Amino acid sequence: MATSIVSQEELNVQFNYCLKVKALIEKRLGRTPLAFTHTYGCQGNVAEGERIDGMLRQMGYDFCDDASKADFILFNTCAVREHAEERVFGNIGMLKKFKETNPDLIICVCGCMVQQEHIKKRLKSSFPYVDIVFGTHAIHTFPQHVYECLTKEDRVFAVPESDGVVFEGVPSKHTNDLKAFLPISYGCNNFCTYCVVPLVKGRERSRRYEDIIKDAKRLVSEGFKEIMLIGQNVNSYGNDFGETNLFAKLLKEIDEIPGDFIIRFMTSHPKDCSKELIDVMAASSKVEHHIHLPFQSGNDKVLKEMNRHYDRAHYIEVAKYAREKIPDIAITSDVIVGFPGETYEEFLDTVSLIREVEFSSLYVFMYSPRVGTKAADMPDQIPAEEKSKRFNELSDAQAKVAEGRNLNMKGKTYRALVEGRNKAGRLNGRTSQNIMIEFDGSDELIGTFQNIKVTEPLTWILKGELQ
Numbered sequence: 001m002a003t004s005i006v007s008q009e010e011l012n013v014q015f016n017y018c019l020k021v022k023a024l025i026e027k028r029l030g031r032t033p034l035a036f037t038h039t040y041g042c043q044g045n046v047a048e049g050e051r052i053d054g055m056l057r058q059m060g061y062d063f064c065d066d067a068s069k070a071d072f073i074l075f076n077t078c079a080v081r082e083h084a085e086e087r088v089f090g091n092i093g094m095l096k097k098f099k100e101t102n103p104d105l106i107i108c109v110c111g112c113m114v115q116q117e118h119i120k121k122r123l124k125s126s127f128p129y130v131d132i133v134f135g136t137h138a139i140h141t142f143p144q145h146v147y148e149c150l151t152k153e154d155r156v157f158a159v160p161e162s163d164g165v166v167f168e169g170v171p172s173k174h175t176n177d178l179k180a181f182l183p184i185s186y187g188c189n190n191f192c193t194y195c196v197v198p199l200v201k202g203r204e205r206s207r208r209y210e211d212i213i214k215d216a217k218r219l220v221s222e223g224f225k226e227i228m229l230i231g232q233n234v235n236s237y238g239n240d241f242g243e244t245n246l247f248a249k250l251l252k253e254i255d256e257i258p259g260d261f262i263i264r265f266m267t268s269h270p271k272d273c274s275k276e277l278i279d280v281m282a283a284s285s286k287v288e289h290h291i292h293l294p295f296q297s298g299n300d301k302v303l304k305e306m307n308r309h310y311d312r313a314h315y316i317e318v319a320k321y322a323r324e325k326i327p328d329i330a331i332t333s334d335v336i337v338g339f340p341g342e343t344y345e346e347f348l349d350t351v352s353l354i355r356e357v358e359f360s361s362l363y364v365f366m367y368s369p370r371v372g373t374k375a376a377d378m379p380d381q382i383p384a385e386e387k388s389k390r391f392n393e394l395s396d397a398q399a400k401v402a403e404g405r406n407l408n409m410k411g412k413t414y415r416a417l418v419e420g421r422n423k424a425g426r427l428n429g430r431t432s433q434n435i436m437i438e439f440d441g442s443d444e445l446i447g448t449f450q451n452i453k454v455t456e457p458l459t460w461i462l463k464g465e466l467q
C-alpha cells in the first residue's frame, strides 16, 4: 500500500483557515487569544501535540500554563490503558466550571481516545461543553474544525476512519529547547493482541527518507542538542517502501551530520532489531548507548498469545549481541503483568528474564483490557489484586537489578547533557545510558555536555561531581 501524503494544495487550504480563524478571534476578543494545551501518552503524541500547537500559533494563539485563563483548551489524549483514559475524563469534567464563567471558551479533545467509537459517543452525550472532537486522522484539518466551530456555532465531531496519512511542512512548537522529537513513522502494523495503538493510529506509514534528513539538519542548525527519532517500531522503518534495514542506514546518515548533538531513538521492536542496527550504534559517534527494547513477557507461551513474533531466546540473543558490541549499553524495557491466562509460574519467567538481562530501568504495566483488541475477549482475565501483586513483585526485583547496575557506575566518569536544575537546586544531566545524574554547577552549563564523576549511585538516579 502506498503511503497517502497530504498534498501542498490541501495544506494551503488549512493555512487559509488559520488566517480566517485569526481574524475572527481577534475581532471577537479584541486581544491576543490564549491557549492551554496538554498531551497525554507517548512521544508520538507529544510530537503530534507540538504540531497542533504550531497550528494554534498560526491561528494567532499565544500559550498559557493556567487553564482558567485560557480562551482555548485542548487535551491530546492517550488510549493505551484504561487508567489514562479515566484520568482524561476526570480532567475534562473539571473544565465545566471554566465554560460556565467564560461561554466563549473553546474546549477541544483529540487524539487516540476519541478515535474509538464508544469514547466519541460518551463525549457527545455526557460532555456537552466539549466543542471540538477530532481524531488521529484529522490532525491536519484541525484549523478547519476550529473555523467550523466558530462560524456554525455548533459542536464539531471530526473522526474519520482511515489507514492514516502523512503530512509535512507544519512547523512544530517545540516543548523543550534542548531536546527535539523527530517522528520517522506513524501508526503500527503489528497488532499485538493487547494493544489498541494499531486500531487508533492506523497502519504504519514511514516518512520520506529525505524529509527526515532535512528535518534533522534543521534541528541541529536550530541548536537542539538531542534528537530523538520516534516511531512505534523504528526498526521496521521503510518496510512499507519495500526496504529492509533502512533504519540502520538512516541512523548512520544522521550520525554523520556535523554538529555537537546526540541521537536517541525509540521504540525498537525485538523481532525487527537487527545486528546491522547494533553495529551502526557501536560505530557511531553521536548515537547514545541506550536501547529501549520492550520484551512484554519472559514466557514463550505468553509472548505467542501476545502475537509478539519472537521468543525469550531471541530476546536474550539480541540483548547479548548489544552488550558484546557496546559493553556500557543500557537496555530498558516495557513489560505487562497479568496478561489473560498468565499463570504465576509464567510470570516468574518474566522475573527471571529481568535478572538475566539486567535492565537499567523498566516500565511495568498491569494488563488493561482495550475495546476491540483480541486479548480483551480472551478467557482467564487476571483479577486486579493478582495483577497488582505481580506488579509489586516485579518492580521490587527490578529495583534491586537497577541498584546493582548503578552501583557499578560508582567512581566512573560519564559525559552528560546538562538539562536544567532540579527542585533541590542542583543541576540535572543525563548520561549516554539515559540515567539522570545530579551535581552542583552554574547555570551556564545548562545545554552543554559535561563530564561528571559518579560519587553516589542510588536506585533511580546518580549523584556526582563535575570534572
Ligand code: SAH
Binding pocket: 080, 081, 194, 195, 196, 197, 231, 232, 233, 267, 268, 269, 294, 296, 334, 335, 336, 365, 366, 367, 368, 369, 370
Ligand atoms: N510500540 C511500542 C509500545 C507502545 S505502547 C512497542 O511495541 O514497544 C507502550 C507500552 O504500553 C507497551 O510496550 C506495553 O508494555 C504497554 N501496553 C500497551 N497496551 C497495553 C495494555 N492493553 N495494557 C497494559 N499495558 C499496555
Ligand code: SF4
Binding pocket: 188, 189, 190, 191, 192, 195, 196, 197, 198, 232, 233, 269
Ligand atoms: Fe502496540 Fe505492538 Fe504496535 Fe507496539 S508494536 S504499538 S505494542 S501493536
